[in-house]
Amino acid sequence: MTKTDPIGGLMTTTGASGTWNWDIVTDSLRIDTHFAELYGLGSQAASEDLPTRSFFQAIHPDDRARIRIAVAGILAGAELFSKEFRVVTPDGTTLWMHGRGQSHLDANDEPIRFTGLLVDVTERKRTEEHLRIAQTAGGIGTFEYIDGYATATVSRQFCRLLGLHPANVLPAQTINSVLQLDGPSLIPGPREGCIPDSLDAEFRIVRKDDGALRWIARRGEVIREGAGYRLIGVIYDVTQAKEQEAALRDLNDTLESRVEEEVAIRQQAEEALRQAQKMEAVGQLTGGIAHDFNNLLMAIMSSMTLLRKRVPADPALYRLIDNALQGAHRGAALTQRMLAFARRQDLTSERIGVDALIEGMRDLVERTLGPAWSLDLSFQTNLPQIVADTNQLEMALLNLAVNARDAMPGGGIIRITTEYRRVAEGDIAGLAAGAYVGLSVIDTGEGMGPETLKRATEPFFTTKGVGKGTGLGLSMIHGLAKQLNGIFTLASAVGKGTTATLWLPVAGGDVRGAVSVAPKPELPSHAQRLKILAVDDDSLILMNTAALLEDLGHEVLEGNSGEEALDLLRDNPDIDILITDLAMPNMTGIELADHATDIRADLPIILASGYGDVPTGAQQRIIRLGKPFGQAILAQAIREAMGRIKSQ
CATH class of the missing domain: 3.30.450.20 (PAS domain)
Structure with missing residues (x-):
């Protein structure tokens, strides 16, 4: 067609x-x-x-x-x-x-x-454009130029479009004197010195009469006549179309930018999900390893404790046993860090005055830091108490102080500050609205760049040299804060130091005062002889628990499973206390406790576990006993269990 x-x-x-x-x-x-x-x-x-x-x-x-x-x-x-x-x-x-x-x-x-x-x-597009031109003939200017002539025949509309004085004939030089910001000459030929291939072009001009900036389109034909040529064409104003085209292009750019932003957001969300899944997997692995390690440490600690009582009074032997016990205690501290990272350690809930706790640690912190570093304490007055685990909070504070020291190898001042703040939703990322106490450790050391800061709380990530850090310190503090319904934040810049802050919720009520520290357990000088049922699926742990109890003067029955324990309980109605492990196959310690109270409603129960996620709905008679435990802690748990029975 x-x-x-x-x-x-x-x-x-x-x-x-x-x-x-x-x-x-x-x-x-x-x-x-x-x-x-x-x-x-x-x-x-x-x-x-x-x-x-x-x-x-x-x-x-x-x-x-x-x-x-x-x-x-x-x-x-x-x-x-x-x-x-x-x-x-x-x-x-x-x-x-x-x-x-x-x-x-x-x-x-x-x-x-x-x-x-x-x-x-x-x-078709060209034809449509020509039709559009024909339909708007009032805005079209025509021109004709013959090769070799100095003038061009033009229409009055041609002159008006360019802002020239109306005429029928104009010098080509006058036409081309109209300022063009881009594009070829309006009348090609005189300057180019060659026959143009096409007249189709669009360009911006500055009109001669009013200086207006306009877009002009030129269309036409190049007719060859022997050795010369003739140009016949039109010009028309396309400013509005160009503006609409620019607006559409901007819209397209905006849409494309939004698409790219949405893709980037989706990629960030996917990466965050992958990181969360990875951290969850690491946490599960860490918690499982720490739990098993706790059992091994308990066997070592209990065996060494009993061995020290039974070997001849030889200082050299005592020194070797004490070294083994010290190593086991250090291992227990490491498992607590691992469980804190996994948010599965057993925390003791105590009302703590943060300022009193820090003051009580001043000597320990100063001795740990050394003479090249000075400590500057700045407390907000009349701070409310928080509910936390004293030992874990002390460990976190000491860890942060050591990190601050290591960031200033040449010495310096380490500031520890406290403040009370009512936090609104969104004030601190990841922290729910409420009342909090902030504990900050501030150094003026090397600081961290964005990438290091981003990874600082990852488990096993450390910038310290080989053998100088496990990479669990900050992840432990992060896990501790989360488990206490608070948050741990880091602010740092290279060359400007670091501020590490623990935000912990205040205790219920408006109680203000000194730190509440649980008394350290001591072995009883004499105790009532009790009949105790000890249950654990790990035969090594069961044997050592029984040995500790027998050394305290108690009679011990041993069960390797929940089913065996229930049989022993039915056959021995004179059992005074049940001590059971939490994580056991087929029947957990909580399930055993439920069945045991069906048999003996008044039976005191001690639940031993290295995990901190014991169900909150457990009976009031259940006493929590964290692993690994020593003989003194075990004796204290027995006293507490029997004391609860007497008070009811």
């Missing part, structure tokens, strides 16, 4: 077409030879699986974002695609294409293929 061009007598024909088949699942593209020719890819491309970027690489840069958004809609589930856009062939020619396509869905309504037809509509 042919159409007559209303301007200049140009002819146009229906363009060629090609097809594409985009496999969404494998992200590959198949095209036919016509598509390959339209895109300038070469006929061999039609026999290959192409990367899907081939669909976009030839699209004009000004149209590419718009088409990417439309294709993204198809890949997200939209059904139809119908867009016109420009492509640039390898030789630099710009062609107009009309792409029409649709998505194909699988049984789950998920897109699996994107197929369509690409049609060359270049000539």
Whole structure:
């Protein structure tokens, strides 16, 4: 089919077409030879699986974002695609294409293929533009220039568009004197010295009369006449269209930017989820290892305690046993850090005055730091108490002080400050609204960069040298804060030091005062002989627990499982106390306690575990006993259990 061009007598024909088949699942593209020719890819491309970027690489840069958004809609589930856009062939020619396509869905309504037809509509677009020009003839200026002449024949509208004085004939030099910000000369030829290939161009001008900045489009024909040529064309104002095009381009850029932002947010969320899953896995592994290690340490500590009582009074032997006990206690402290990171250590709930606790630790901290570092304590007056575990909080404070010291190898001042703050929702990231006491340890040392700061609380991450840190200190403090319904924050910059802060919720009520410290357990000078049922699935732990109890003067029955313990309990109604492990197969310590109270409602029960996640609904008669425990702690738990029975 042919159409007559209303301007200049140009002819146009229906363009060629090609097809594409985009496999969404494998992200590959198949095209036919016509598509390959339209895109300038070469006929061999039609026999290959192409990367899907081939669909976009030839699209004009000004149209590419718009088409990417439309294709993204198809890949997200939209059904139809119908867009016109420009492509640039390898030789630099710009062609107009009309792409029409649709998505194909699988049984789950998920897109699996994107197929369509690409049609060359270049000539139609030109014809449409000429028609638009003809329909707005009032805004068109015409010109004619013959090669070799110094003047051009122009219309009055031509002059008005350029801001020139109306005339029928103007010197080519006058026309070209209109300031152009880009593009070729208005009347090509006199300056170029060669026959132009095309008159089609768009450029900005500064009008001669009022200095207005306008966009002008030029269209026409180059007619060759022997050795010379003649130019016949039109100009018209396309400022409004250009402004709309710019607005659309800005909109496309905004949409593309939003798409990129959404992709980035999704990637960040996925990365955060992966990190959370990784940390959860590390926490589970750490907690399990620490629990098993606790059992081993308990066997060592209890055996060494009993051995020290029974060996001859030899200072050399005592020194070896004490060294073994000291090593076991250090191992127990390490397991507490591991369990704190996993948020599974057994915490003792005590009302603590933070300022009194710090003052009580001053000598210990100063001796630990050494003479090159001085301690500056600054407390807010009349601080409310918090509920925490004294030993764990002391360990956390000492750890932070040592970290501050290591950040200032040449010495310096370490500040420890406290403050009371009512926190609103969102004031401190990750902290719920409420009343908190903040405990900060501040140094002026090396500081940390963003990447180091981001990883500082990861387990086993350390910037210290080999053998100088386990990488569990800050992760332990982080776990401790979370378990106490608080938060641990770090603020640092390279060369400006670090501020480490523990935010812990205040105790219920408005009680203000000194630290409440539980008395240290002591072995009884004499005690009532009791009949005690000890239960643990680990025979090594059971044997050592029984030995500690017998050394205290008690009669001990041993059970390796919950079922065996219940049988012993039914056969021995005179049992005074049940001591059971928490984590046992088939029947846990909590389940054993439930069944035991069905048999003996008044039976005191001691539950031994290295974990801190014992169910809160356990009976009031249950006494918690943290592993690993020594003989003094065990004796204290027995006294407390019997004391509760007497008080009821």
